[in-house]
Each structure stands twice: as structure tokens, then as C-alpha cells.
Amino acid sequence: MGAELLQFLVSGLTVGAVYALVALGFTLIYNASDVVNFAQGEFVMLGGMVTVFAVAAGLALPLAAALAILVAVAVGLLLHRLAIEPARGASAVTLIIITIGASIFLRGVAQIVFDKQFHQLPAFSGSDPILLAGAAILPQSFWVLGGAVLVFLGLFVFLEKTLLGKAVLATAANRLAARLVGVDTSFVLALSFGLSAAIGALAGILITPITLTSFDVGTMLALKGFAAAMLGGMGSPLGAVVGGLLLGLLESFAAGTISSAYKDAVAFVVILAVLFTMPQGLFGRRSVERV
Amino acid sequence: MGIASMLRRGALALGAAAIVALPALAQRNDPIRIGAVLSVTGPASFLGDPEDKTLRLYVNRINAAGGVNGRPIQLIVYDDGGDANRARTFATRLVEDDRVVAMVGGTTTGTTMAMRPVFEDARIPFISLAGGIEIIDPVSPYTFKTPHTDRMACEKIFSDVRARGLSRVALISGTDGFGQSMRTQCQRVAQAAGITIVADEQYGPRDSDMTPQLTRIRNTQGVEAVVNPGFGQGPAIVTRNYAQLGIRLPLYQSHGVASAQFIQLATPQAAEGVRLPAAALLVAEQLPANDPQRQVLIDYKTAFERETGQPVSTFGGHAYDGLMILVEAIKRANSTDGTRLRDAIRATRGFVGTGGVVNMSATDHMGLDLSAFRMVEIRNGQFVLIGN
Numbered sequence: 065m066g067a068e069l070l071q072f073l074v075s076g077l078t079v080g081a082v083y084a085l086v087a088l089g090f091t092l093i094y095n096a097s098d099v100v101n102f103a104q105g106e107f108v109m110l111g112g113m114v115t116v117f118a119v120a121a122g123l124a125l126p127l128a129a130a131l132a133i134l135v136a137v138a139v140g141l142l143l144h145r146l147a148i149e150p151a152r153g154a155s156a157v158t159l160i161i162i163t164i165g166a167s168i169f170l171r172g173v174a175q176i177v178f179d180k181q182f183h184q185l186p187a188f189s190g191s192d193p194i195l196l197a198g199a200a201i202l203p204q205s206f207w208v209l210g211g212a213v214l215v216f217l218g219l220f221v222f223l224e225k226t227l228l229g230k231a232v233l234a235t236a237a238n239r240l241a242a243r244l245v246g247v248d249t250s251f252v253l254a255l256s257f258g259l260s261a262a263i264g265a266l267a268g269i270l271i272t273p274i275t276l277t278s279f280d281v282g283t284m285l286a287l288k289g290f291a292a293a294m295l296g297g298m299g300s301p302l303g304a305v306v307g308g309l310l311l312g313l314l315e316s317f318a319a320g321t322i323s324s325a326y327k328d329a330v331a332f333v334v335i336l337a338v339l340f341t342m343p344q345g346l347f348g349r350r351s352v353e354r355v
Numbered sequence: 356m357g358i359a360s361m362l363r364r365g366a367l368a369l370g371a372a373a374i375v376a377l378p379a380l381a382q383r384n385d386p387i388r389i390g391a392v393l394s395v396t397g398p399a400s401f402l403g404d405p406e407d408k409t410l411r412l413y414v415n416r417i418n419a420a421g422g423v424n425g426r427p428i429q430l431i432v433y434d435d436g437g438d439a440n441r442a443r444t445f446a447t448r449l450v451e452d453d454r455v456v457a458m459v460g461g462t463t464t465g466t467t468m469a470m471r472p473v474f475e476d477a478r479i480p481f482i483s484l485a486g487g488i489e490i491i492d493p494v495s496p497y498t499f500k501t502p503h504t505d506r507m508a509c510e511k512i513f514s515d516v517r518a519r520g521l522s523r524v525a526l527i528s529g530t531d532g533f534g535q536s537m538r539t540q541c542q543r544v545a546q547a548a549g550i551t552i553v554a555d556e557q558y559g560p561r562d563s564d565m566t567p568q569l570t571r572i573r574n575t576q577g578v579e580a581v582v583n584p585g586f587g588q589g590p591a592i593v594t595r596n597y598a599q600l601g602i603r604l605p606l607y608q609s610h611g612v613a614s615a616q617f618i619q620l621a622t623p624q625a626a627e628g629v630r631l632p633a634a635a636l637l638v639a640e641q642l643p644a645n646d647p648q649r650q651v652l653i654d655y656k657t658a659f660e661r662e663t664g665q666p667v668s669t670f671g672g673h674a675y676d677g678l679m680i681l682v683e684a685i686k687r688a689n690s691t692d693g694t695r696l697r698d699a700i701r702a703t704r705g706f707v708g709t710g711g712v713v714n715m716s717a718t719d720h721m722g723l724d725l726s727a728f729r730m731v732e733i734r735n736g737q738f739v740l741i742g743n
Contacts, residue, residue: 068570071600075566082563180400182588184620191622193599200566200600275563276588276620284561320567325530325557327567 067198072320073313074196078205078274080312081212085267086289087296087304088215089260095236095299096249096256098156103143103167104289105282106174107261110136111268112277113174116183125188133265139170140261144254152250167282174279187273204273211270215263216305223301232256236299295335297348306346311335386429387422387691389414389681390455392445392470393484394462397437403462405659405671406484407432410459412662413678423685431455435466442466446473456691459677461485464532471498478693480684480700482677484670487536491720497697499720501676501710502669503634503727505537505584505609506544511632511728512582512607513541513548519605521579525554525572527565527593529585533611534560537584553578560589566596573602580604586611591620598625605630610728613637613669613738623736632728633738634669636709641740647707655709672709680706680713 086104093101114135118128147162188207193200223229234242235252243249268277275281288311296307311331318330338346391410394403414430422428431453433445442461449455450473457480461467464487471490474481474497481498483490488504516524524545528538538555545552554575556568572578581604583593590612597606606629608617613633618626635642639652655675656667683706684699685691703722706713711727731738 068574071570072567075564079564181616182591182620184591184622191595191599191624193601202599271563276591278588281561316564316567319556319558320571324568324571328559 068320070197070199072316074199074201074205075320076313076316077309078202078208078312079316080292080309081208082267082271082275082285082308083288083292083311084212084305084308085215085263086285087293087308088219088301089264090289090293091299091301091304092219092232092256092260092263093253094293096232096253097148097159099148099159099163100290100298101257101260102160102163102286102290103170103282104260104264105284105286106167106170107136107140107264107282108268108271108285109171109174109277109279109282110139110261111265112185112272112281113178113183113268113279114265115269115272116185116277117178119185129269132269133262136261136265136268137258140257141254143261144257148253148257149250167286171280171282178279180279182276182278183272184276185269185272191273202274204270208270208274211266212305212308215266216301219263219301228255291332291335293345295338295345297345300345300347303345303347384426386427387685388429388431388453388455389678390446390449390453390458391430391432391460392435392442392449392458392466393432393460394437394466395432395434397435399437399463401668402484402670403434403437405663405665405668406460406462406674407434408663408665409659409671409674410678412658413675416658417682423682424689428682432460435462437463437466439465439469443469443473446470450474450477450479455479456693457681457685457696458482459484459674459681464490464536467500471495474498478697480681480693480697482681482700484673484677486533488540494718494720497693499677499680499700499715501680501708501713501721502673503610503710503723504540504721505533506540507723507725507728508537508610508632509541509544509582509584510548511725511730512609512630513545513550514725515630515632515730516580516605516607517549519580521605522549523551523553523577523579525556525575525578525581526552527554527556527558527568527572527581527583527585529560529587529589530557531560531586531589533586533609534584534589537609537611541582541584558585558589558593560587562589563592564596565589565593566600569593569596569600569602573600578604580607582607582609584609584611588620591617594621594629595625598622607631610634610669613731615666615738618733618736618738623733626733626736629733630730630741631733633731634672634710634727635729636667636669636672637738638729638731638740647712648709651707652709669709676706676708676710676713679708 089104111132114132115128118131187204189203231247235249292307292311293304296303314331315327319327393407395407414428418427435442459482461483464485467483467485483500486502488506490500528534554572558565583590590608608631610632635648636652642649659667688695688699701715703715711723713722715722730741732741
């Protein structure tokens with residue numbers, strides 16, 4: 065029984081770490097602009113697909129991964145420059161609808177530039193499972209979990225310890241006030257698009273050896289990442305990580321112990337229950353009505 | 356009466372004669388119009404695209420060889436993009452505007468079921484290329500199909516499980532249409548096949564980790580074999596997780612993953628020893644020389660690969676079978692009247708196609724038996740035919 069639970073735990077944490085990375089991307093852009101960027105899943109797709117095709121073209125894996133992140137960042141910046149920036153001043157809902165359009169557009173382009181097939185990537189450090197107290201764990205799971213921890217720590221240091229990071233936080237706290245003290249909020253928004261694209265692409269690279277990838281892999285991940293961000297509290301990086309891991313664990317334990325047919329339903333019922341009692345999510349800021 | 360007026364009358368008479376004569380001429384030289392509504396683009400394009408290419412390739416070949424009963428075939432293809440609504444619109448257009456004598460097509464079960472009433476009402480034979488058993492069970496008078504069904508895949512797998520002396524099976528199925536349909540069929544035929552289903556797990560079509568479900572199966576008492584009805588990347592991940600957890604029981608995949616791409620996605624190490632029922636086309640070169648299908652398969656494979664430069668797929672083969680069954684029937688009926696053509700298709704006996712040897716009847720509008728599926732095992736990254 066213990067081994068079984070450990071297996072569910074590892075499975076849930078690995079899947080949850082992916083959701084957490086996607087949720088972190090949502091959080092960054094949301095903080096800078098109140099926009100939920102539904103093209104976040106496409107950054108994950110780009111990370112995986114560009115790496116797969118670069119490796120197939122003969123590039124070494126680290127180079128291919130770096131290239132994939134560069135491509136995703138470029139796409140993220142272009143998305144900001146060509147779609148979000150021209151519509152600045154529009155309401156958040158309008159901007160969200162623009163990101164949905166961008167997501168469909170990116171999927172269509174990927175379908176043409178790459179193809180419609182599924183692709184795999186060899187695991188970074190072998191695919192022989194590690195046996196731990198009766199549970200079989202893929203080495204790649206550690207890469208995913210380690211990657212998520214590093215990204216979270218890096219983000220924490222960036223936001224708390226650097227001037228640029230403080231500018232991002234200031235923009236998140238109050239855009240008008242930040243602009244008044246000299247923060248270039250438009251630059252901060254571009255930066256957060258670039259950063260979330262990089263995080264998304266990294267997630268895509270790390271998970272492809274486990275989950276496989278294709279041009280439309282982003283849709284489901286964006287949905288799950290969004291749910292995780294809502295659960296944790298939109299706008300809170302810690303909430304994104306906790307929400308992601310929690311969602312992954314809920315799914316895996318529901319599939320393993322209750323019913324695999326209703327595992328998604330179980331996870332979403334729990335999310336609904338949390339949001340009914342805590343509408344801001346677990347770590348969300350309480351919104352203050354200004355008079 | 357002037358010369359001009361005489362000429363005019365003469366011309367009129369000639370014209371009238373020509374109008375009377377035209378239908379007779381048409382009977383002899385006008386093309387035989389065959390319709391096809393295929394999902395050439397959209398989510399089912401991996402099915403519809405080879406079907407489209409196959410139909411065009413073989414219609415050209417037949418016409419180059421003099422046509423059917425001295426008349427060329429005119430193929431009219433519409434692309435429904437996988438949308439059942441559009442399929443039905445195109446079906447109506449084929450019947451009312453294009454006046455086709457028969458229809459080969461209907462890439463998915465959904466589009467086929469949407470189009471069936473149109474052809475049934477018009478009494479025009481309709482040979483579908485989709486898998487669902489509901490297309491021909493119960494039988495509709497004018498509707499046929501060429502691919503084998505998921506029920507047959509279940510029966511084939513279960514007979515192999517029994518041949519290994521096993522009987523207690525766990526199912527792990529995708530929640531997509533293909534997985535759910537095959538899961539239902541497997542549950543239905545299990546008892547008759549002497550199989551007990553002891554576990555029934557499911558996963559979402561886009562799930563990335565099936566270890567919880569497989570752990571549950573591993574911990575279920577008395578499981579002797581695992582069957583994975585599914586399609587797309589799900590079965591590849593199931594196969595990987597199966598190896599990860601070190602489960603030693605025989606694993607069966609469905610005909611839905613019978614392609615080299617599956618082995619690549621699942622990795623050859625994880626896929627080693629996996630068995631699945633597949634159309635004979637997958638192992639054409641491995642068939643014994645006396646196998647009736649061998650020559651047909653190799654001919655089709657060579658022709659398709661030379662013409663399109665793509666690897667052959669069983670789906671294009673279904674279109675080949677449909678077209679050839681129809682052409683043979685037109686020859687035998689020596690007519691393009693809907694009901695006489697239908698009777699001729701029904702009378703198809705011993706037709707050797709890519710999907711198997713077809714023996715139709717008034718109660719069987721598919722005409723395949725279990726020998727149409729070959730059991731293959733993955734060894735060293737290759738599909739290997741194993742004794743039937």
C-alpha cells in the first residue's frame with residue numbers, strides 16, 4: 065500500500081510541476097497587466113516542438129533547448145509588440161480575447177511549420193526507472209521537479225532582490241503609481257511576456273521526454289495551468305506553484321484510489337469547492353473596493 | 356416555301372433527332388459518376404488524405420485501361436474537413452446535382468452516419484470507409500463498409516489471450532470516441548470469448564501520465580493480461596508507463612496504433628513484446644507466398660508508395676477495397692441502376708482486398724471475418740507476424 069501511495073505521489077508531483085510552471089507564466093503576465101494570457105500553452109508547445117526538430121536536425125540537446133527558449137521568447141515579445149501593445153488601453157477582457165486568437169494562430173502556424181504528428185524526445189539521463197521503496201520513478205521526473213524548483217527560486221530572487229524585479233512588483237501593485245515614480249510599465253509588460261515565454265518553453269522541453277509533444281499539446285496544458293493558477297490565487301507566484309502541485313496530486317490520487325474515469329471531475333469539484341469558500345484562491349490578494 | 360425556311364425546318368428536325376438520340380449515346384460513352392465525401396483535411400486527415408490519393412490513383416488507372424464496361428469513371432470528391440454537417444450537405448449535392456451512381460467514402464463513423472439517410476432515400480449504394488459497427492449493424496439496404504470493426508479487434512485479441520491459456524483481462528481505455536467504442540465492444544464480446552474483465556481503468560486522450568491507473572491494475576488480484584483500447588499518443592504513454600512500472604503481464608494494443616510511429620513514440624525497448632491485431636498490409640512482405648492477400652497487398656503498396664512518395668497506410672487500403680468492390684459490381688450488374696448495383700455488391704464473394712477476403716450477403720454488408728486481422732508482436736522495434 066505504501067509503495068502504491070508513493071507512486072501516486074511522484075506521478076502527481078511530476079504532472080503538478082508542469083501545471084505549476086504553466087501557472088507561473090499566467091501569474092507573471094497577469095501581475096503586469098491583469099491579462100490572462102491564453103497563449104501560455106503555446107509557449108510550452110514551442111519549447112517542446114522546436115527542441116524536437118532542432119535535435120532531429122542534428123543539434124546537441126542543450127543547444128536545441130537554448131534555441132527553443134530563444135524562439136519562444138521571440139514569439140512572446142512579438143506577441144506583445146504586435147497584438148497586445150497596439151491594443152493598450154483596451155479592457156482586460158479584450159486583451160484576453162486577443163490572446164485566445166493568438167493561441168489559435170500559433171497552433172495553426174505550428175501545424176504548417178512543423179507537422180501534425182506526435183513527437184518524442186529521449187530522456188535527458190536515461191529512461192531506466194529508479195526504484196524507491198517499491199515505486200518506480202523516471203529520472204526525467206527529477207528534471208521536471210528540479211526545473212520547477214529552480215524557476216521558482218530564480219523568480220523569487222529576481223522579484224525580491226533586483227531593481228528590475230521590484231519594478232515588476234511595483235507595476236503589479238499599482239500601475240499608475242509605478243508609472244508616476246518612473247517605472248516604464250510598457251517595458252515591464254514586454255519583459256513579463258518574454259519571461260513567461262521562457263518559463264513555458266522550459267516546461268515544454270523538460271516534459272516532452274515524458275508526455276510527448278504535438279502542435280496542439282498547449283490547449284490542455286493552458287487549461288490545467290489556468291485552473292492551477294485560479295486554485296492558488298491568480299497573481300501569486302507561490303499560489304501558482306502550490307495550486308499546480310495540488311491539482312497534479314488531486315488528479316493522480318483520484319485516478320489511483322477513486323475512479324480513473326472521473327479523475328478530472330474530482331479535481332475540478334475540489335477547485336470549485338475551494339473557490340466557493342475562498343474566491344481569491346488559496347494565496348490570492350483580497351481585492352479592496354476603493355471608494 | 357423558301358429555301359431558308361426549308362433549311363430551318365431541316366435544322367429543327369435534326370435537332371430533335373439529336374435530342375432523342377442523346378440519352379442512348381450517353382448510356383454508352385458518358386462517364387460513370389462515382390462520388391466520394393472524404394475528410395481530406397481536419398482532425399481525421401490522416402485517414403482521409405490517403406483515401407483521397409488512393410481513389411484518384413486507381414480511377415486514373417482504370418480509365419487508362421479502358422474504363423468499366425467501355426465507359427470511363429468520373430470521380431467527384433468533396434472534402435468535409437471531418438464535419439458531419441458539411442458531409443451531409445455534400446452528400447445531398449452528390450445525389451441531386453452530380454447524379455452519382457454510387458458513393459465510396461465517409462471517412463469517419465460520424466460523417467458516415469450523417470450521410471447514410473441521404474443515400475438510403477435516393478436508393479444509391481454507399482460504401483463507407485469508417486470503422487464503426489453501427490454503420491452495418493443493423494443492416495441498411497444500401498449501405499456497406501470495407502474496414503474491419505473494433506468488435507473484431509476485441510475478438511482477435513481475446514482469442515490470442517485464450518490461446519496463451521489466459522482469461523482474466525484488465526482494460527485501460529482512452530475516453531476518446533475510438534477508445535470508448537472499442538471498450539464497449541470488448542466488454543460485450545468478453546463473455547462469449549471466455550474472458551473475464553477484472554479491471555476497467557480509463558484515461559483522458561491528452562493525459563500525460565497513466566501510472567496511477569496502471570498501478571491500480573497491477574494491484575488488482577488475478578490480472579493475467581492488459582488490453583489498451585486507444586488511439587493517438589495515449590497508448591504510447593501507457594506502453595512507456597507499463598515498462599516504467601516493470602509490469603510483466605502480456606500487453607495488447609489495438610489496431611488504432613498499427614503504425615511504425617507508435618513504436619517510435621513508445622520507444623522500442625518499452626514496446627518490446629507488445630501484441631496487437633493489425634491489417635495484413637502492415638506485414639505484407641512477411642505473409643507466406645500462398646496467402647491469397649499477399650499479391651494484392653504488395654501491388655497496392657508499391658503503386659501507392661511510388662505515386663505519392665508516402666508510406667502506405669491501411670486507411671488508403673480501405674478506399675482501394677471500396678472502389679474495387681464497386682467496380683466489380685458494376686461489371687457484373689452491367690448496369691448503374693441503384694438497386695441492381697446494390698444486389699451486385701451484396702453478391703460479392705471471394706473478393707481479395709487489402710482488408711481481407713470479402714464475402715458479402717444480405718445480412719452482412721462488410722463481409723470480413725477474423726482472418727482479416729493478423730496478430731503481430733513488436734520485436735526489436737519491428738512488427739513481426741505471429742502464427743494465427
